[in-house]
Amino acid sequence: MTEYEYYEDNSTLFPFNLSSTFCEKAKVGEFKEVFLPCVYSVVFVSGLLGNSLVIVTYVYYEKLKTVADVYMMNLAIADLLFLCTLPFWVVDGYSGWIFGTYMCKIVNGTYTVNLYSCMLILTSVTINRFRAIVQATKTLNNKHKKNCSVLTCVGIWVFTIILALPEFILSETKIDPLNKIICKMDYPPNSGNIIKMGVRVTQMVVGFLIPFIAMIICYSIIAKTLLQAKGFQKHKSLKIIVAVVVVFVICELPFNIVLLVQTLQIYNEENASCEYSANVDYAIIVTESIAYVHCCLNPILYVFLGVKFRNSFLKILKDTGCISQKQLAGYLKTECETSRPISGVSETTTMYPL
Numbered sequence: 001m002t003e004y005e006y007y008e009d010n011s012t013l014f015p016f017n018l019s020s021t022f023c024e025k026a027k028v029g030e031f032k033e034v035f036l037p038c039v040y041s042v043v044f045v046s047g048l049l050g051n052s053l054v055i056v057t058y059v060y061y062e063k064l065k066t067v068a069d070v071y072m073m074n075l076a077i078a079d080l081l082f083l084c085t086l087p088f089w090v091v092d093g094y095s096g097w098i099f100g101t102y103m104c105k106i107v108n109g110t111y112t113v114n115l116y117s118c119m120l121i122l123t124s125v126t127i128n129r130f131r132a133i134v135q136a137t138k139t140l141n142n143k144h145k146k147n148c149s150v151l152t153c154v155g156i157w158v159f160t161i162i163l164a165l166p167e168f169i170l171s172e173t174k175i176d177p178l179n180k181i182i183c184k185m186d187y188p189p190n191s192g193n194i195i196k197m198g199v200r201v202t203q204m205v206v207g208f209l210i211p212f213i214a215m216i217i218c219y220s221i222i223a224k225t226l227l228q229a230k231g232f233q234k235h236k237s238l239k240i241i242v243a244v245v246v247v248f249v250i251c252e253l254p255f256n257i258v259l260l261v262q263t264l265q266i267y268n269e270e271n272a273s274c275e276y277s278a279n280v281d282y283a284i285i286v287t288e289s290i291a292y293v294h295c296c297l298n299p300i301l302y303v304f305l306g307v308k309f310r311n312s313f314l315k316i317l318k319d320t321g322c323i324s325q326k327q328l329a330g331y332l333k334t335e336c337e338t339s340r341p342i343s344g345v346s347e348t349t350t351m352y353p354l
Contacts (some may be wrong), residue, residue, distance in 0.1 A: 028281045029178065036093035039289045040086045043296055050299035051080040053313070061312040067128055067149040072303050074153045075121045079295040082114035086292070096180040101173045104183035109168035116160035116206050118295070122248075123211045124152055125302060130218035134225050163206065166199055193266055200263040208256040215245050244301050251294040255287035 054076040062069050088099060088107045097104060128149070172186040187195050219241045226237055262280055303309045317323045 026178070028278055028285075029180075031282065032093045032285055035285060036289070037090045040090045040093075040292070043289070043292045044083050044086045044090075047079060047083040047296040050296060050304075051076040051083070054299050054303050054309075055080070057309060057312045057316065061315060062308065064146075067145050068125075068132075070146060070149040070153060071121055071125045071128060074156075075118065075125065075298060075302065078114045078118040078121060079298055081110060082118060083295055085111040085114075092183060097173055097183040098181070099183075101171075104173050105168050105171045108171040108183060108185070109164045112164035112167045112203075113157075113160045115203075116163055117156050118298075119207050119211045120156045120160065121153065122298075123214045124149075124156070126211070126214045126218045130222055133222050160206075163202060166195065170195075197263065197266055200259060200266075204256050204259055204263070208252050212248065212252070215248060219245055240301070240305060247297055247301060248294070251291050251297070255284075255291040258283040258287050 054072065058064060058069055058073045058076075064070055064073055085107050088103070091098060099107070167185065170185045170187060171183060174182055174184055174186065176182050185196070185199070187193075223238055223241055226241075258280065262284065265280070304313075314323065318325060
């Protein structure tokens, strides 16, 4: 037996130095017990409200009329299912895994499926916006575009379930060196490092690299198209483009950098110092929590800023008695006067009118 023993907790590597108070991992555990319940609770509640509102609006008011509606509905479902795994990790961070092996597999697998599906749907949204603005004529001539978006979403869900099979199969409950039950990936002894490397690389490529590259390429061309168009509202559209990219980078990049550092350490675990490993653990906990905030911001960036959704939300307020029919009519009239399409840009775009 080497001086170090390892276990994983929700994709986080925890090395323990048996001769040095578990490499100060007790402090990491104490930090986790306080930090995760607070942050995850806020993310869960705010994300639950925002994404639930999106789903209710599309089910009862929008009725999935356009390609954008299909993608927004699936994005909200992916975010919502992803957020529903957070309460389990809150309990796990505070008192260990108390839900058994079966739920360990389900929660770990569901977490991964919705992480991947969320990112791939965001990629599809980006490509759809590119087609709607840059290739407006081609998009308008496509009679089966909605059916294609439905098939795309079905393909994404099937593909992400396949990618998450390692989590569904290999997730197990174990006892850590602090005598705490944890839910972790139990890799085979002979090929464990190879599978672990594959899982990490897949997470970085599908969970960050693919949507990031799509955003940079598509939104750069979209911004150029909008700058060349004539219209008052284009500046608002450009601001939303910047906001979407900046929020994605701020939320997702730090975690993926730390994940890359952790992945490169897989074949050099025994040479890692206690201090270095503890710092990586702290970084994973903090940056992963920041990445989860993206689920709360998706409804704002992709749905709430849109004219259609605001109008539907006002109808909800009117139906629930929060505003009058006269107030609703006045707002809709003002919105109609201020939101005119940009010359040369399709009115079907999800970004404009906003």
